[in-house]
Amino acid sequence: MFRSNFDALNPLNNPLLQDPDAAAATTGLTRADRIVHKWWIHHFKKVPFPTKKVPLNLNVLPSLTKLGTERRTLNHNTINNHNHDLIKENVRVESIKNHIYADGDTWGYYPGVAVFMVWNSPPWMFTVRHQRGLESLLFRHPDACVVVFSETVELDFFSGGFVKDGYKVAVAMPNLDELLKDTPAHVFSNVWFEWRKTEFYSTHYSELIRLAALYKYGGIYLDSDIIVLKPILFLNNSVGTEDQGSGSALNGAVMAFQRHSLFIKECLEEFYQTYDDTSLRGNGADLLTRVARKYLGDESKSVELLELNVEPSYVFFPISSQNIARYFIAPATETEKAQQDLLLEKILHNSLTFHFWNSLTFSLIPEPDSLVSRLLNYACIRCLELL
Known part of the structure; x- marks a missing residue:
């Protein structure tokens, strides 16, 4: 008679499901693979291995997207109710018949040209510079549909200001499973609860969301500290170099791409293949630079497929991150004022946007008559008001 040994069949004893932090068990695996390993270990520990023979019922396995912290999502009913309220308030929206949902049916309404942003800080950190950035966009494009992806602010965050004034600004809590569906980086939706524990999750989340949104829908992505001039x-299939000192390094604070852009698809592939949860820039600006060099150097692609417009630094980032802090200070002499006047004129003539480099300047308050203060109020709508 054969003797069964269920311990030998325990999936936790499979060498591929050992501790992903143990080098011997995961040699040659990417960091994304290691995250998947951690999920499987978490799953099998959560569901005890049976001590007697039982039939395997796949229907009782938990949905990957429902594990971990409960997530607030913008679903079909939320959108319909939200749009009903907007229509009652006479906000300029397109016919409900023209809704476009992320998976073709259940969520995501982006009438006209979509402009995407990501906000993962607390609501109180949405300061005047961020409000002015949004105002500058709507000042230039009052009919733009702005979608702010966020895990931290309520869906009606802008309803008392911009929406009430007739602008199409909406907060959406993305369902990663739907947003990343059919992309090379879909694995991150399956391990969201584990991924969000990593040190630079908020930054990496923003970098992935912007790529996925541009790939799925096409449109423009803007960082929240960008002023539109x-x-x-x-703009089409465009990304900008960061500054003259960094050579050809790219920065994703401003990006504009067509739906299903091959370049963005390769960025999503690179995000999965080389993901490093310990690197602040490795999955963002550095990733864009790596992919662009490989992408533009690939002789196997036709000219049509290689469509990528790399803008010089002055177009999106006229002042570098190394020099930005000095322009929060008002000029002390007539000579300094004349220099800043000349620089302002040059920026307004040559540049499309201005970047505050918020990660470096978030604690700085621009002095009156400083260059930054003048740019903040260059194209404002609610110029003397805060949300």
């Missing part, structure tokens, strides 16, 4: 909706 001129119309930008004409």
Whole structure:
């Protein structure tokens, strides 16, 4: 008679499901693979291995997207109720018949040209510079549909200001399973609860969301600390270099791409293949730079497939991150004022956007008559008001 040994069949004893932090068990695996390993270990520990023979019922396995912390999502009913309220308030929206949902049916309404942003800080950190950035966009493009992806603010965050004034600004809590569906980076939706515990999750989440949104829908992505100086909706398959000192390094604070862009698809592939949860820039600006160099150097692609417009630094980032802090200070002499006047004129003539480099300047308050203060109020709508 054969003797069964269920311990030998325990999936936790499979060498591929051992501790993902043990080098011997995961040699040659990417960090994304290691995250998947952690999920499987978490799953099998959560569901005890049976001590007697039982039939395997796949229907009782938990849904991957429902494990971990409960997530607030913008679903079909939320959108319908939200749009019903907007229509009652006579906000300029397109016919409900023209809704476009992320998976083709259940969520995501982006009438006209979509402009995407991501906000993962607390609501109280949405300061005047961020409000002015949004105002500058709507000042140039009052009919733009702005979608702010966020895990931290309520869906009606902008209803008392911009929406009440007739602008199409909405907060959406993305369902990663739907947003990343059919992309190379879909694995991150399955391990969201584990991924969010990593040190740079908020930054990496923003970098992945912007790539996925541009790939799925097409449109423009803007960082929340970008001031729009001129119309930008004409941009197509465009990304900008960061500054003259960093050579050809790219920065994703401003991006405009067509739906299903091959370049963005390769960025999503690179995000999965090389993901490093310990690197602040490795999955963002550095990733864009790596992919662009490989992408533009691939002789196997036709000219049509290689469509990528790399803008010089002055177009999106006229002042570098190394120099930005000094322009929060008002000029002390007539000579300094003349220099800043000349620089302002040059920026307004040559640049489409201005970047505050908020990660470096979040604690700085621009002095009156400083260059930053003048740019903040250059294209405002609620110029003397805060949300």
